[in-house]
Amino acid sequence: MFVVTGATGNVGRHVVRELAEAGAEVCALTRNPETARLPSGVRAARTEDLPFEGATALFLNPAVVWNGADALLRRATEQGVRRIVLLSSSAALDPGPGNPIGTHHRDLELAIEALGVEWTFVRPGAFAVNALQWADEIKSGDVVHGPYAECQTAPIHEADMGEVAARALLGDDLVGQAPVLTGPESLAFAEQARIVGEAIGRPLRYEELPREVVREGMIKGFATPEIADALLDVFAAGVGRPAEISAETERITGHPGRTFAQWAADHKADFS
Template sequence: MIVVTGATGKVGRYVVDELVAAGAEVRALTRDPDAARLPEGVRVARTEDLPLEGAEAVFVNPAVLWGKGAGELLSEATRAGVRRVVTLSSSAVLFEGPGNPIGDHHRALEAEIEASGLTWTHVRPGAFASNALQWAGQIREGDVVRGPYAEAHTAPIHEADIAAVAARALIGDDLAGQAPVLSGPQSLTFAEQVTILGEALGRPPLRYEEIPAEAAREGMTGGGVPADIADSLLRMFAESVGRPAEISPETERITGRPGRTFAQWASDHAAAFS
């Protein structure tokens, strides 16, 4: 039995799919089991109940632990005899220095899991391709996406590739004690990502119009992003202007196939922009 927390999230759904395809028995934890819509045969339960009995491995999505740590989950995992924990972490843990709340949160979670005595793997993706969903409203309304730092580079990774690596770590011990950093196969600017989205939607040319960082910050915080996270993200974007993102070989090394491109992600999620 493998337990997946955050099972209806952007990565969790793909983790469930990967495990089901591999023939694993899966228990999916979500805040709203009635709305889960997961594959047939998957057992669905409430996150708050932490039903870990009979589980050999647990996929830990930090979004369900934000602000409270993993103590309760790890105690229950130890009591239930869980052997293996796979963490959805972040490559932000590698960025040292103050003003990095995303990295701080994931670094603390990693340390807590390592101290538990359970076998662990930390999966450390960089920018999710699904970050592009923040532009969906603007794309539905017109042909211009407005945002900061048009020439900032990321290497967006398809969430299905994150899940493929996580599932490999959940099923066996090949990645025990490892913390692979994952990226997509291409470094792309925000402007290039918007162009690719337009091509996937059959709506070229979409274009990216740069706005001042201060205006972007106001929009982020007004939309519910905590101020410290908005500041951290804008700082990272500014530092990546004109600097192509490093491409990690880990997805291909672990899965045996090249990572999916951003164009593939855009095609897979075209309905979200229409």
């Protein structure tokens, strides 16, 4: 049996779908099993119940264990889990002071390595789904606000991350590997806003805000000052600099990575 944490999240739902389509037995962990919309045959359970009995492999979303993974990992291995596929981050390549996101993910990777289980660390860069932060603005107008309009990233579709993770769970080819994943093209934030506009059928304009204004909003919302500074430093470094494109997505899945335009088309309803 495969256990999937964050099973109704952006990536987890694709992992669940891929496993279910492969005929695997899946236990999907979520905060609200009663409202989870899952494929036929998939069992839903509460994350906090840690139902690992009979499980052999685990997909771990780090958001589920941001405040500590010890209890979950201990329970999983005690109950027989022998393979862990972690949704990590390319930021783990450069952990240390000034990079709390990379440090968190690398620490979690090291904790999994220390268990002596089979592991794969899926290391995506920028998520295409981050563009959903613009949804409220787009629903009410034609201007998107954010930092560093010319910062370039290579946003990856969450379906590609889910497909890679499922392959790592189902087969042996990726054991002991930590593939860095990106989308197939480098795009500035302003270009991403334009592409969303094309998908929904009206022009959108990206308006750059001063760093301190963005930082204040991030801290009021979801980020600590350290995380806000780290993200903004990354964005500043990406201004006018094409993002590196990884070949790993296509190598592992056997098809080119989904474009940002495809992602925008898939998410039209989220901006309406």
